Amino acid sequence: MSEKPTIVCRCEEITMEEIQETIEQFHCSSREVKLRTRAGMGSCGGRTCRSVIDRLVEELGGATVSNEVPLSYRPPVRPVSFGVLGGAKE
Amino acid sequence: MIDVVIIGAGPAGLGAAVAAAEHGLQVCVVDEFVKPGGRLLGQLHEEPDGKWVNGIEEAQKLYNQAIGLGVDIRCGISVYDLRKLENTWCVYTTDEMIESKCLLLATGASETPIPIPGWTLPGVMSIGAAQVMGNVHRVKPGEKGIIIGVNVLSVAIARELQLCGVHVESILLPQPGLLAGSAGNPEKMMESLLRLSHLAPSPLIRMGGKWVSPKLGARLFPKNGFKMWGIPIQLRKAALEILGDNQVEGVRMAEVSANGEVLPGTEKTVSADFVCIAGGLTPMAELASVAGCSFCYVPELGGHVPLHNEFMQTNLAGLYIAGNITGVESAKVARAQGKVAGLSMARELKALVYGGNEKLYAAVEEVTETRRNALIQFQPGIEEARKELHRKFDETYKQKLVSI
């Protein structure tokens, strides 16, 4: 087996093991995995790892894939400064 | 307030901008990248007649056309939020807030990762990243690379990297298991490769496309792989770990059985200075989600796509989509969809002149035609999946949308 852990969420460095344990313990949705582990909560907004988290949740007996987007997208979809939010130009 | 804002300056966005501007609409296109063209920029492929299609030139032509029609194209600007106020779409960008009557999301696709131990090391990048680095920026991603993930996209880009003077050591599977999904299964990957058969220089694949079942193909598959353009494609080898302390130094790999199990005692280490991860593409619909679109999960189209009809309308009035956000397909299809979206917006804004409706229907037909003639089918069953999606849209929303 591998010596290094398999990181799933690069931004927060959350491993496959942590996510797997969380799903097995709580039989939870992608959103709950995110809230419990921080996977998908980093700088990229979950853009990189969300599909992997969804697949793990489905394969490990959590929620099945539906027409709803499992991890909801919330604005801002890019990290922006308070200045930009307040209307300043970057 | 302007007529149309388009997010994404790829083939779909620029195609739509041209069609809308041709009908006198005032159009603004925004894109995060430093140059317009989107994913078209990196593309480089040989048509069956031996002619090369250069994405950079194609993008330049579209850009010139749009500029000639007075389209305002702003690059290097990110959109972070959208809001609908009465009949106005407010597009919040890092530059300023732009208001428009119609809004088109042409944000393309994002790459699906395959997590592997060591994949955060500098030198590991998505396959698309290597393509852009080599073809657009004209910088080699490295001297010697290994590609993890065997699919239509990875094989095509491996060839492009080779043209950049990069040595591609091998294309192999990810370690089978939960994280790899079907990407770790030789049979499934054989099936995907067979869709490339018509352009493959390898007789095995070329003949295989006609008569070999993926199952048989994977079993008959030579243990040492076969070569396309001299690049070893190894459906019976899997990457277990990317090695290196501060950056990529190599990959630890092992042989796998036809159904994807690692064979003990076959491990070895191969050196490389970069690694590409090729997990496929998925529509990038975050802004559609923020706007409040209804979604549909369609595996043939690459995942969750905003519900829409053949005129590229979503269930939200004034909001349109085109290109890979509607499902992963080739740049040509994206461009044809862009034209439909541009004409649809012109229809909504009463800018279609006499004969305009016929033009719109012809453009819809052109999308289907382009799809049928596409060299690369990313997934089987795209046409049927799209029909079903459009049917679902009509069933749910036809009564509610005005002016259809």
Next chain:
Amino acid sequence: MNSMRVNHHPVLGDLETHKEIKIYFDGQEYTAYEGDTIASALLASGVRTLRFHEDKETPRGIYCNIGHCFECRVKVDGKKTVRACLTSAENHMQIESCKALSASEVKGGTL
């Protein structure tokens, strides 16, 4: 120098001559071409590591190269969270790699 450039290409042709500019990464001077992104300019000079993970201190470089993953974020002329893959390199630009935060910063909430 610049051995990573694709100077000749059988289909795309020879690389056009670009104006050379100077950029600085963590204080060291590098030559870039006008039209480069920060990421392409640094990779052309063999620089792969652009930052270190805030908490785990692991090195990171470009991953998606089109602005989706934010792995390549650097500090440019004092401005934080600038994506190296989407930002044009400009003459005399001062670029800094993002470093791991000290424990007090991580816990103390001065992010």
